Amino acid sequence: MARGGGAFSDEEIQLLRGLPAVANVTRNRITYADSFKQVCTIRYLTGESPTKIFREAGLPPDLIGYKRIERCVDRWKTSAIKSVTGSGNMSDSEIIAQLVNRYEHAFMMRRNLDGITNRPMEHIPVKTQGGDGIDMGTASIIIKQQARRIDELERANASLLDKLDKAIPSSTVDN
Numbered sequence: 001m002a003r004g005g006g007a008f009s010d011e012e013i014q015l016l017r018g019l020p021a022v023a024n025v026t027r028n029r030i031t032y033a034d035s036f037k038q039v040c041t042i043r044y045l046t047g048e049s050p051t052k053i054f055r056e057a058g059l060p061p062d063l064i065g066y067k068r069i070e071r072c073v074d075r076w077k078t079s080a081i082k083s084v085t086g087s088g089n090m091s092d093s094e095i096i097a098q099l100v101n102r103y104e105h106a107f108m109m110r111r112n113l114d115g116i117t118n119r120p121m122e123h124i125p126v127k128t129q130g131g132d133g134i135d136m137g138t139a140s141i142i143i144k145q146q147a148r149r150i151d152e153l154e155r156a157n158a159s160l161l162d163k164l165d166k167a168i169p170s171s172t173v174d175n
Helices: 010-017 034-045 050-056 066-083 092-117 136-167
Strands: 022-025 030-032
Touching: 010 022, 030 034, 034 050, 034 066, 034 092, 034 136, 050 066, 050 136, 066 092
Parallel strands: none
Antiparallel strands: 022 030
């Protein structure tokens, strides 16, 4: 089992595929969900550690690799900042507000599309009033809600793994 940025084992691939932060995974590559990339970028720009963000999403650095985390966050941050018109003359908080506003708009569009196709969508807080952006307090609430949801899913995953462990004793799994 190669860890820390190497090739993933079959067991690791299955674990990663079960995480909401992961859109797809192969032996050598992880494709992250757009929502995770956006939340990660915003949290990073507000000063949080990339390692902490990944860890809270169920992506431990000893599995993912510190270098892989560093490269991803840097790539996402650079892309996000470039995507904000006039970002060269803006403060970090203005860039963050623009990114959160864009993120919020994308979720509103998704909600509308889900409504048309009658497919349920997870509850996501969305601003309903007009305005140029949202304040840092609101952005912080959105981020905290996402972190709580990730934590809830990690606990459910751990519980299921525990039940699976009890249902399939390790002596029958080992060769």
